[in-house]
Amino acid sequence: MSNTLAINGGTPAVPPGTVKPWPPVDEVDRQMVMASLEGGVHTFGPNCTALEAEFAAWNGNRYAVTTNSGTAALHLCLAACDCGAGDQVIVPAYSWSSSATCILHSNSVPVFVDIDFDTMNLDVTKLEAAITPKTKAIIVVHLHGLPMEMDKVMAIAARHGVAVIEDACQAHGARSQGKKVGTMGHCGAFSCNQNKLHCSGEGGIFVTDDEERLRKARQLWSFGETATPAESRDYHAYALGWMYRNNDLTAAFGRAQLMKLDSYLEKIKQNAQVFRQALEGTPHLIQPEEPEGCESNWYNYTLRFDMEALGHAEDAAAFRDRLGAAMRAEGVDTGVWQSFILPAMTVFQAMNGYGQGCPWDCPYQEPVDYSLEQYPEAQKHCDSHTGLTFPLRPPNGPEVAEMTAAGIRKVMENVGKVP
Ligand SMILES: Cc1ncc(COP(=O)(O)O)c(C=O)c1O
Numbered sequence: 001m002s003n004t005l006a007i008n009g010g011t012p013a014v015p016p017g018t019v020k021p022w023p024p025v026d027e028v029d030r031q032m033v034m035a036s037l038e039g040g041v042h043t044f045g046p047n048c049t050a051l052e053a054e055f056a057a058w059n060g061n062r063y064a065v066t067t068n069s070g071t072a073a074l075h076l077c078l079a080a081c082d083c084g085a086g087d088q089v090i091v092p093a094y095s096w097s098s099s100a101t102c103i104l105h106s107n108s109v110p111v112f113v114d115i116d117f118d119t120m121n122l123d124v125t126k127l128e129a130a131i132t133p134k135t136k137a138i139i140v141v142h143l144h145g146l147p148m149e150m151d152k153v154m155a156i157a158a159r160h161g162v163a164v165i166e167d168a169c170q171a172h173g174a175r176s177q178g179k180k181v182g183t184m185g186h187c188g189a190f191s192c193n194q195n196k197l198h199c200s201g202e203g204g205i206f207v208t209d210d211e212e213r214l215r216k217a218r219q220l221w222s223f224g225e226t227a228t229p230a231e232s233r234d235y236h237a238y239a240l241g242w243m244y245r246n247n248d249l250t251a252a253f254g255r256a257q258l259m260k261l262d263s264y265l266e267k268i269k270q271n272a273q274v275f276r277q278a279l280e281g282t283p284h285l286i287q288p289e290e291p292e293g294c295e296s297n298w299y300n301y302t303l304r305f306d307m308e309a310l311g312h313a314e315d316a317a318a319f320r321d322r323l324g325a326a327m328r329a330e331g332v333d334t335g336v337w338q339s340f341i342l343p344a345m346t347v348f349q350a351m352n353g354y355g356q357g358c359p360w361d362c363p364y365q366e367p368v369d370y371s372l373e374q375y376p377e378a379q380k381h382c383d384s385h386t387g388l389t390f391p392l393r394p395p396n397g398p399e400v401a402e403m404t405a406a407g408i409r410k411v412m413e414n415v416g417k418v419p
Helices: 027-039 046-059 070-082 100-105 122-130 152-162 211-221 248-279 316-329 378-386 396-413
Strands: 063-067 088-090 109-113 135-142 161-168 187-191 206-209 299-307 385-388
Touching: 027 046, 027 248, 027 299, 046 063, 046 088, 046 122, 046 206, 046 248, 063 070, 063 211, 063 316, 070 100, 070 135, 070 206, 070 211, 088 100, 100 109, 109 122, 122 152, 135 152, 152 161, 161 385, 206 211, 248 299, 299 378, 316 378, 316 385, 316 396, 378 385
Parallel strands: 088 109, 088 135, 135 161, 161 187
Antiparallel strands: 063 206, 187 206, 299 385
16 A cells, blocks of 8 residues: 555545445345335334334343434433432533433433543543532443443442433443443433434434333323323323334334344444454554443444644644544544533533523522533543544445554554645
């Protein structure tokens, strides 16, 4: 391979058209979606009920509820844990926006905890200090598919009598001490959107093992009613409800993809191993770690650039963007996942949730502080990362992982030539 960077006119390391899109779709998907279409029930239907049973069995939960997004499933978790006015909920300072905005939807207030740079997950050593008498729940996010050390989280939560919500939106099949995510906290949320490893286009799944939490979640899920559309309903709003139900076509696609999920997870793991080996020794590149007992599903293979060593600690995000542009010119399908830490987002800095200061100004609430210097690790990660998803997923195999790694290595070995 020539050393001339593609961004400077050289030949791309990964030829155009090499990386195939996600997810693979076959006859099983086609048949199940067409059967739903012909089946005549297009709202919450038999495929939804079947998906709930099948996902619960696959993950090892007693109950699952299909929703129209992972965000909706997260909101159900807040309801299932009785979070309301005056409550605080702890969440990592770096995640998807709705890991934290779901807290506002339950009229509670987020309290952010910095992340651990190495794992990119909430820093469990800082968790206990963030718990106050107002804390009702902790949302842990298994970010990029790497599970939290749940035994530590659960021990802290038990000491303080607070609930644990697992944001497992990215983490299907990941395991902490051998246990699948979504089975260790009091309830959990998965996303099934286009990028997720269990994809149905859009959609989500709420899981719990607790019947009472299931009841509370189901009530919020369907107009505050007490019965599902599959049961006899009185169309009465017993509590505040939303419309978070899934539909039959989406659930049919979700069921078809669930049948193939274990084989996808196995292939992604193999591709990630090949990728890691091919990247070994690449200058100024920080590879993701799997701490002892934590098994990632490699949802997003996230790399960081060593900005201190590169001499770009001061302008890290701008330099990272230049490296990213050079990599994309090589045909490497890489990108920045989140370019803002959560507390820096306007909704939190301006406290403009429901207007008039709500929920922060609620008379039952204590003031919280979102000054950004509290989250140095989240900011450092945010400014120095880039991630990969599709190149490591089927139908792409190890040869695509190797080509992609070669493109990254080429840029990092010629970093002085990056325009
Ligand atoms: C960590 C995390 N939480 C929550 C969500 C929300 O999921 P959805 O997009 O299905 O609402 C996502 C997905 O984008 C996510 O990555």
